[in-house]
Amino acid sequence: xxxxxxxxxxxxxxxxxxxxxxxxxxxxxxxxxxxxxxxxxxxxxxxxxxxxxxxxxxxxxxxxxxxxxxxxxxxxxxxxxxxxxxxxxxxxxxxxxxxxxxxxxxxxxxxxxxxxxxxxxxxxxxxxxxxxxxxxxxxxxxxxxxxxxxxxxxxxxxxxxxxxxxxxxxxxxxxxxxxxxxxxxxxxxxxxxxxxxxxxxxxxxxxxxxxxxxxxxxxxxxxx
Amino acid sequence: xxxxxxxxxxxxxxxxxxxxxxxxxxxxxxxxxxxxxxxxxxxxxxxxxxxxxxxxxxxxxxxxxxxxxxxxxxxxxxxxxxxxxxxxxxxxxxxxxxxxxxxxxxxxxxxxxxxxxxxxxxxxxxxxxxxxxxxxxxxxxxxxxxxxxxxxxxxxxxxxxxxxxxxxxxxxxxxxxxxxxxxxxxxxxxxxxxxxxxxxxxxxxxxxxxxxxxxxxxxxxxxxxxx
Numbered sequence: 001x002x003x004x005x006x007x008x009x010x011x012x013x014x015x016x017x018x019x020x021x022x023x024x025x026x027x028x029x030x031x032x033x034x035x036x037x038x039x040x041x042x043x044x045x046x047x048x049x050x051x052x053x054x055x056x057x058x059x060x061x062x063x064x065x066x067x068x069x070x071x072x073x074x075x076x077x078x079x080x081x082x083x084x085x086x087x088x089x090x091x092x093x094x095x096x097x098x099x100x101x102x103x104x105x106x107x108x109x110x111x112x113x114x115x116x117x118x119x120x121x122x123x124x125x126x127x128x129x130x131x132x133x134x135x136x137x138x139x140x141x142x143x144x145x146x147x148x149x150x151x152x153x154x155x156x157x158x159x160x161x162x163x164x165x166x167x168x169x170x171x172x173x174x175x176x177x178x179x180x181x182x183x184x185x186x187x188x189x190x191x192x193x194x195x196x197x198x199x200x201x202x203x204x205x206x207x208x209x210x211x212x213x214x215x216x217x218x219x220x221x222x223x224x
Numbered sequence: 225x226x227x228x229x230x231x232x233x234x235x236x237x238x239x240x241x242x243x244x245x246x247x248x249x250x251x252x253x254x255x256x257x258x259x260x261x262x263x264x265x266x267x268x269x270x271x272x273x274x275x276x277x278x279x280x281x282x283x284x285x286x287x288x289x290x291x292x293x294x295x296x297x298x299x300x301x302x303x304x305x306x307x308x309x310x311x312x313x314x315x316x317x318x319x320x321x322x323x324x325x326x327x328x329x330x331x332x333x334x335x336x337x338x339x340x341x342x343x344x345x346x347x348x349x350x351x352x353x354x355x356x357x358x359x360x361x362x363x364x365x366x367x368x369x370x371x372x373x374x375x376x377x378x379x380x381x382x383x384x385x386x387x388x389x390x391x392x393x394x395x396x397x398x399x400x401x402x403x404x405x406x407x408x409x410x411x412x413x414x415x416x417x418x419x420x421x422x423x424x425x426x427x428x429x430x431x432x433x434x435x436x437x438x439x440x441x442x443x444x445x446x447x448x449x450x451x
Contacts, residue, residue, distance in 0.1 A: 053329065053363065065318055072324045079317035092304035093225055096292045103294065104278070137278070 007032040008061040010047055012039050014205045014213060016110075016162040017070040018058040023158050024077045026199040027085045071102055074158055088155050101141060101148065102159035109134045110162055117174035118218040124176070131178045135187065138163070142186050146193065157194060163187065164194040165204055173214035225305060229288035231256035234272050236264040236282045238443050240392035241295035243434060245283035247388050248302040250429040251310055296327055299388055313385050320385075323378075326367055327389035334360045338396045341404070350404075357400075357408055364390065365414040372416070376423050383427060387420075391430075394421055395440045402441040 009025070009032050011018035025032050037047050037057050050066035051059045059066050060073045062080070067073050078087045088095050112131035119127050138160070142148055148156035157164070163179075168191070171177050181188040195201055233249065233256050235242030249256050261269055264282050275284045275291040285292040285301065292301045303312035313320050337360045340353035371378045371386060378386035397408050409418050425434055435443070 063318070067318070067321045067325065069325050069328055072321050072328065075324065076317055076321040079320060092301055093287075093290050093292070095304060096297050096301040099297050099300065100292075100294055103297075 005063060008035060009033070010035045010037050010050065010059040010061070011057050012037055014210050015039075015057065016166050019203055019205070020070045020158050020161055021058045021060060021073050021077070022203040023153075023161060023200055024074045024087060026202055027087070027153060028077060028081050028083045029085075030077070030081055030083075071106070071155075071159060074155065078155075085152065086154075087149070087158065089149075098149070098155040101138075101156045104134075105138070105156070105159045105163070109138065109160075113162075113167060113170060113178060116178055117170050117176045128176065128178055132183075135163070135179050135184060139184050139187050142190055144186070147190065153194070153197060153200070157190075161194070161200075164191040164200075166210070167191075169207055169210050170214065173211045174218065225288055225290060230286075232259055232286040233257070234259045234261060234269070234275060234282055234284040234286070236261045237435065238395070238440065239264065239282050240395045241281075242283040243395070244295040244388050244392055245285060245298040245302075246433055247383065247391065247430055248299040248312060250432075251312060251383060252302055252306045252308065254302065254306055295392070296331070296389060299385060303385075310382050311384075312379075312388065314379065322371070323385040323389075326364075326371075326378075326386050330364070330389050330393065334364070334393055335396075338393070338400065341400050342396075354404075354406060354408075358413070361408055361414050361417065365417050368416045368420060372420075377420065383424065383429065387424060390420075391424055391434075394424075395435065398437040398440050399444040402437075403444070 007025070007030060009018075009021055011022065011034060013036060022034070035046070037044060039047075039057055043055055047057065047059065048055060050061060051057075051068045054068060056068070058070055058073060059068050060076065062076075067076050074087060088098055109131070112127060112134050116124065116127040116131040141156075147153050148160065167179055171179070179187065195204060231249070231254055233242075233245055235245060235258060237260055246258070259269075259271065261267075261272060261282055264272070268280055272282065272284060273280055275286060276282075276293045279293060281293070283293075283295055283298055285298045287301075287305065292298050299312060314323060334357075337353065337357040341350065341357055344350040344353045367386075368378055372380060375381050377383050378390065401407055401409075409421065411418060424430060425436075
């Protein structure tokens with residue numbers, strides 16, 4: 001493969017957004033060079049060049065051109081490499097549903113969880129309820145399917161990587177509980193299958209390191 | 225879903241997001257029944273609440289038994305369910321990713337900037353918000369120049385995904401300009417976008433139903449009780 005065709009990914013070790021892209025690349029069996037970016041410290045000239053608008057990761061570089069925004073990148077990967085693992089269904093309606101729920105995870109769920117875990121104390125009860133309701137919605141959408149994508153990991157599963165792995169860690173680091181196995185048996189089962197998948201587990205960041213960083217960044221809000 | 229199943233669109237005359245869905249349907253010459261929600265922020269019909277229980281917003285596309293929500297989702301769905309020309313999303317994967325990136329920029333950053341201008345409480349706040357909106361539009365101008373490659377639309381010769389995405393900004397910006405007396409789309413800073421807006425409004429797939437600047441401003445004045 002010549003230099004131009006080589007895939008590079010600029011990412012952040014602990015970021016669920018960054019990991020979405022790695023998951024898609026691994027599932028599709030696409031080799032890539034990973035470049036860790038010190039996003040919160042010193043942003044590299046390379047990052048500022050390839051994502052001047054947002055100056056964030058992940059950024060995928062392919063054929064000398066860059067693509068930013070994790071779900072845009074995942075769709076690009078799906079469009080570009082036609083392998084046996086498909087991330088989005090063929091049917092237009094199924095695709096629309098996948099995009100809808102992926103956006104729901106981004107716009108509603110992640111924000112609600114963050115506010116619930118680390119927002120102001122006065123808002124905590126309200127935010128926990130909001131996050132709980134959002135997750136209940138996803139519990140219903142998942143239903144009895146193995147994955148949101150059906151038999152295999154798909155677009156919504158990748159978008160919901162935060163719920164599969166980071167949510168438990170957020171809960172541990174912050175001391176706030178939103179999702180329990182008793183209240184969310186389907187999401188619980190899904191998250192175990194998701195993180196147990198060989199391609200997914202290969203890219204997940206170490207739990208202890210994440211807990212330590214989160215506690216340092218946000219502090220624990222309840223005593224435990 | 226067969227193409228000849230009934231198509232209905234629940235929208236709102238004044239909603240910039242509804243506009244996106246209508247443009248997509250008209251570009252593809254899809255026959256549809258338009259169901260207007262006249263005052264969607266105050267009163268929502270049973271059908272809307274049933275078809276979009278999560279967000280309770282317009283537009284909602286009803287295709288046979290199926291309902292599709294979120295304007296950009298509707299546009300992509302129309303492109304994929306009616307794959308005939310004209311293509312709305314570009315055919316090249318990179319160009320598609322670029323169009324999606326900028327559509328998201330419009331929805332996340334540009335609309336946030338518009339909302340900040342509208343919601344600013346004092347002069348200092350207004351200045352800061354206006355500055356941010358100008359910045360966004362300058363970035364969009366640059367994107368337009370690169371994307372259009374000298375042709376009339378973000379999509380090149382014809383209206384494409386990014387044109388449709390960007391069109392949603394036109395109504396809100398007209399209202400802000402009328403209320404504040406400040407021009408945000410200007411010949412000196414956004415010459416490409418000004419001409420693009422005229423071209424877009426005049427397009428045969430848009431003109432029959434896109435509210436004019438006067439109509440949108442009159443509606444906003446009535447709604448916010450402003451002279």
